[in-house]
Amino acid sequence: MSLVWDKDTQRILGAQMMSKHDISETLSLISLCIQNQNTIEFLGMYDTMFQPNFDRPFNYVNLLAQAAVAKEDKKVSK
Known part of the structure; x- marks a missing residue:
């Protein structure tokens, strides 16, 4: 999986x-x-609402986006 987003606005592309x-x-x-x-x-x-495993608050697409946010946060802190 990979996401592509605008580096300035962080909009998903x-x-x-x-x-x-x-x-x-x-x-x-x-x-x-x-x-x-x-x-x-x-x-x-985003709450995807269709997660079958209620013991996990995020599904894989949420985790992918969270990794993208963390990547952007590292760039800003440097």
Whole structure:
């Protein structure tokens, strides 16, 4: 998985994902985020509501966006 975002606005511009499982819901979410000009911060904390494992507060797409936010935070702190 990888996200592409604008470095200035942190808006999501695209994503690449590969899976042996059906990830169409995730790709629809990414597509909607692009259309709505959402940021990586938004996606990182967005409540996806369709998580089958309630013991994990974030699913993999949230974790991907949180990693992008952490990457941007490291750039700012340098």
